[in-house]
Amino acid sequence: MPDPRLRPVNGGTAHSLVSLRGIAKHFPGVIANADVDLDIRAGEIHALLGENGAGKSTLMNILTGIYQADAGEIAIDGKPVRFGSPLDAIAAGIGMVHQHFKLVQAFTVAENIHLGWGETPRLASARQLEARTAAIAEKFNLAVRPDARIHALSAGEQQRVEILRVLARDARVLILDEPTAVLTPSEARELFKALDAFRKSGNAVIFISHKLHEVLEISDRVTVLRGGRKVATHETKDCDHRMLAGLMVGREIVLGNYRDRSAEPGNDARPTVLELRNVCADDQRGLPALRNIDLAIRAGEILGIAGVAGNGQRELSQVITGIRPLVSGEILVGGKAVSHQDAAAFAAFGIGHIPEDRLRSGLAPSLSIDDNVVIREYKTDAVSRGPFFDPRAANRLARTIAADAEVAIPDFGMPVRNLSGGNQQRLVARREIRIARKVLVAAYPSRGLDIGAINTMLRYFVELRNQGVAVVLISEDLEELLSLSDRIAVLYEGRIMSVFDAESADMETIGLLMGGQTAAAPATSGARS
Missing domain, CATH: 3.40.50.300 (P-loop containing nucleotide triphosphate hydrolases)
Incomplete structure (x- = not known):
């Protein structure tokens, strides 16, 4: 905290x-x-x-x-x-750090700090820029690696670089837009310490x-x-x-407890719609990210995935939706092996995906709102006439989805990046819910949403569950998981630590499991039961 x-x-x-x-x-x-x-x-x-x-x-x-x-x-x-x-x-x-970072991924930290800054020395060497960056970081108590490439940094480290860019230019008012949306709890604590030091110097934070x-x-x-x-x-x-x-x-x-299933069959009576058997997968660097995952996902349940960010959640969501290939193991949909199918095939099976990074993974930022909202249904009669795309039909569908998402859009032809992050999230969610006939994978769906929109989003998931669709909810918000999930699986260093009924779960037990401790693990209902 x-x-x-x-x-x-x-x-x-x-x-x-x-x-x-x-x-x-x-x-x-x-x-x-x-x-x-x-x-x-x-x-x-x-x-x-x-x-x-x-x-x-x-x-x-x-x-x-x-x-x-x-x-x-x-x-x-x-x-x-x-x-x-x-x-x-x-x-x-006046300086602002936006929710979506504006760093040059291929440049170093030092190069990003000095880019476009009038006080950057002419003809300075990389070593000189790194030394200046180290001094700036020490002054504002924000630890960074001056020689590191931006693409190799965590979200928290990239945010520190963005803040240093602003503070180095003598900002007295620092504006932070959803600053903890992509931070771990420990990274958030470090951020707040830096903000405390900044305000104590007579500055201000919005x-x-x-x-x-x-x-x-x-x-x-x-x-x-x-x-x-x-x-x-x-x-x-x-x-x-x-x-x-x-x-x-x-x-x-x-925001109440959504797990009232008194009229529904128990977990064991629901058929398995998607199953992972001994699944292993690597991350984008080629390092092991998922290790021998056994997991059964049942129709008509919300399966919560708990864990500190960076423990394989992204890779798990990508494996379940056909985006990331397996190193070994097997995925079954409706009892049939689909391990080597691509993302389009998984969507055709009825698996929707609200990704962790909605702007880069869920949307094409430069394309129009129309194109982004109907992109999952290009080959359907809803937007095509035989082999030909129908722009008017696409616009009608986009307007329907936007209305369902309760997003007011003045111009459907403008790039989707012009929308707020929350409205982007709502459009992606409604788009994916339309194709989620069997499973919806929702990775951190509440990030960047206001409390009213979160309430609406969670009710979407309950409605899907009640229609017999399985929802895989990946979240760091334990209160959200406990109020919404039927079962909870805890992920740590790419392994499933335990899977148990949410009604019997408590925050202390989940917290221990998230940290890799197993001594206090609850009785499980079985990872594949």
Whole structure:
């Protein structure tokens, strides 16, 4: 868990580093922001909450110079400013780390830190850039490997590089968009320590997150947006989960236990729809990632996969959906061996996939929303007439899927990367649910979603389960797994530690198994039973 709540310097009386007054922004058919006021004080962590489409990203894009407001003004240290570009905002001390990192994967950490920076020495050698990077990292207490290539780093390490890029340019206000979405608990703790040091120097952090427990733990004040307007700003000490959720969505949100199966047959009575027998697979580096996996997935159940990120979850989801080849072992769908089939064949079998990285694995960022939403059904009568693709039919289907996903889209022809991360996730989810006749594999489906969207997503899974579809839910959120799953399998270093009924599970036992300890393991229902 993060450190206890951090408090602003000067007893909460610090001056405003940034003031936004009456900010408004309109897009065709959409009011993104309307008359928004926001003050960010020196020495505070200020959380910004709101559902997807509430206007958070637009407001921050205005503050960072990506967009220009249609009305309103921005003041830094009480002086009005106008940002014509992100360079103007950076020069004024405003820096943002986006949810999807913008690093050059083939470059080193040092090269990424210095890329496009006016203070980068001309004709500097790689060793000089690495030395400068090491000094910057030490100054801000963010450990990095200056000579490492970005593609070889974990998500947490890449995030530190993004933050260092901003801080090296003398940022006084650091904006973080869903900063813990791809971090392990230990990486999140390290991030919060760095934020604590940053704010104690009289700087400020704008913390955008859907994880209410983190907001309550680390922020000093909270501002909530809804429908493009500011609903309220409160001291965090005066808030709780229910209050914030209600402010965000405008109604009471109840996330309960979804495992009421009193009228359903027990696990043992449900047929196995997909089975892994002694499956081994390598990761993208060619190193063992899955080790002798035996797992039976049954019709009409939600099978939760628990584990700390990096223990084979990605490879397991890819194996089950035909993306990653096996080194050895066997996969059966409906009792038939399909181990050497490709991803298209697995989709034809009725296996849907909500991937961990929706933007790179679930979508083609440069293609239109139309193309991305119907891509799984190109060969069906829904979008084709014989061998010919029908754009009008594709648009009709895309609009239907978007409506089911409750995503408002002004232009279906624009690149899908222009949508918020949460809306991308919702579209991918509804697209994959359409083809999941037998199994839906959902890897971290709640990442980047607001509490209302999470509630809707989880109910999608319950509806699928109740229709007889198997759902494989991969998550680091143990509360989510315990409230939703019928059985839980714990994955550690590519091995299934145990599989047991969720009703008999507890967090302490799961936590021990996630750490590789087996002494306190519960009685299992059998990995293949």
